[in-house]
Amino acid sequence: MRGTLAREPRALARLVSGVENRTPGWEDAMKALYPHTGKARILGITGPPGGGKSSLTNRLTAGLVDRGHRVGVIAIDPSSPFSGGALLGDRLRMRDVSTAPGVFIRSMATRGSLGGLCQGARDVARALDAAGYDLVLIETVGVGQDEVEIVKAADVVAVVCVPGQGDGVQALKAGIMEIADVYVVNKADRDGADQVAADIGAMLALSGEDTTDREMVFPTNSLSGEGVEPLTEALLDRAARVEHAPERVSERAREEVLLLVEREIARRVRAGLAEDPRLESAVEGVVTRRSDPYSAAEALLGLFGRMEVVTGE
Numbered sequence: 001m002r003g004t005l006a007r008e009p010r011a012l013a014r015l016v017s018g019v020e021n022r023t024p025g026w027e028d029a030m031k032a033l034y035p036h037t038g039k040a041r042i043l044g045i046t047g048p049p050g051g052g053k054s055s056l057t058n059r060l061t062a063g064l065v066d067r068g069h070r071v072g073v074i075a076i077d078p079s080s081p082f083s084g085g086a087l088l089g090d091r092l093r094m095r096d097v098s099t100a101p102g103v104f105i106r107s108m109a110t111r112g113s114l115g116g117l118c119q120g121a122r123d124v125a126r127a128l129d130a131a132g133y134d135l136v137l138i139e140t141v142g143v144g145q146d147e148v149e150i151v152k153a154a155d156v157v158a159v160v161c162v163p164g165q166g167d168g169v170q171a172l173k174a175g176i177m178e179i180a181d182v183y184v185v186n187k188a189d190r191d192g193a194d195q196v197a198a199d200i201g202a203m204l205a206l207s208g209e210d211t212t213d214r215e216m217v218f219p220t221n222s223l224s225g226e227g228v229e230p231l232t233e234a235l236l237d238r239a240a241r242v243e244h245a246p247e248r249v250s251e252r253a254r255e256e257v258l259l260l261v262e263r264e265i266a267r268r269v270r271a272g273l274a275e276d277p278r279l280e281s282a283v284e285g286v287v288t289r290r291s292d293p294y295s296a297a298e299a300l301l302g303l304f305g306r307m308e309v310v311t312g313e
Contacts, residue, residue, distance in 0.1 A: 001032050004131050009104060012131045016106055019123045030123055033130040040072075040129035041239035044154030046140040046179075051160040052186045055222035057139045061097045063232045064135055072128030072136040073097075073105040074121050104133060119263070122153050122256065135239070151179040152255045155242040156235055160184045161200065163192030178207075180216075181238050184231060188219035269304065278303070 003011020018026045045053050045060075057073060064071050097103050108121055125136045140150050151157050159180035183200045185193050197217050204216060218234065220227035242248065273279045282300055285291035 001029055004033065004127060005036060007132045012104065012127065015127055016124050019127060020106075020108060020120045022120075026123075030126065033127060037126050037129040040125070040134050040136050041156070041242060042125055042136045042138060042154045043235055043239065044138050044140065044150040044157040045160065046150045046157060047160030047184075048162075049141075051162045052222045053139050053160050056160060056184065056186055056220065056228070057137055058096055059222050059225055059228045060232055060235070061103060061137060062100070063228060065097065065100055065102050067232075069135045070102040070133045071097075071104075072125070072131075072133035073103065074124055074128075074136065074138045075105065075107045076121060076139060076141045077107050077109060104128060104131070119259065125153065152252055152259075155248075156181045156238045158182045158184050158231070158235065160186050161196055162187045163190045163196050182231065182234050183217045185217065185219045186222055188227060189221050189224075193219060272304065273300065276303075 001015070004015050015029060017023075019030065043060075045057050047053055054075065057075070061071050061073055098105050106124060108124065121138060125138060128136050138150060138154060157179050159182075161183060162185070185197045185200070187193065197219060200217050215230075215234065218227055218231040220231055222228065279300065282291065282296040286293050286296050
């Protein structure tokens with residue numbers, strides 16, 4: 001931990017590996033680091049596959065370093081079906097900045113997370129914060145419209161769209177399009193880019209979003225760098241506003257605590273029932289139709305003490 005606080009890259013890399021792999025002692029290390037966090041701003045880059053998120057992150061990182069920032073990058077890759085690790089596709093597209101001073105890049109696997117972001121990514125972002133990286137970019141795996149976990153972890157979220165990935169109605173659908181602080185129309189040199197930008201503008205108008213004080217749609221070309229500078233300015237501007245939005249910070253903390261509680265409860269329930277014959281009895285009852293899954297679950301929950309559950313339509 002001392003090496004991480006002293007900004008030693010090798011010490012940070014060891015800590016990050018321990019956190020990602022959940023090696024013994026990782027949680028104690030994170031508890032000790034927590035008082036040294038809270039200074040970094042987290043920028044989320046998300047959107048459908050093939051949108052050029054990695055190339056855009058590469059350009060953004062280079063520009064931020066030129067401005068004097070220390071930048072940590074967490075690139076979320078799909079999990080390997082064989083090893084469970086990251087496939088490292090994003091890391092390969094960031095070779096321009098991977099060895100730059102003041103940059104730390106880590107590729108991570110989704111580890112089965114359906115929201116494009118695993119809890120380990122939140123923990124690694126916190127470690128980067130403690131190590132003195134004032135900006136942390138989290139580039140999610142290519143996600144769909146209902147996979148929006150990044151909004152619970154980032155101060156600012158940029159949703160990357162590109163022309164040629166569906167008709168204009170896609171921009172009007174709920175889900176991922178609702179979480180953005182800014183919208184990026186990447187590969188803006190392609191036909192149809194203007195229409196994508198217009199569709200997003202129409203969506204914002206229909207939603208009643210107040211866009212009078214700031215621009216929200218940014219056309220870019222991550223290969224040439226065109227449009228990246230205005231986008232960088234917008235992201236930094238919105239990141240600075242987080243200090244004046246304590247309700248957003250509180251909501252993120254609340255969501256993380258609840259998520260950790262839910263996962264720990266699930267772990268304890270599974271561990272407690274792993275060799276309990278009553279689980280097998282309940283399963284057999286469901287299979288033979290003598291019982292149903294709902295009644296079986298209620299009965300098994302009773303083994304862990306009374307728990308009030310509030311449900312609603």
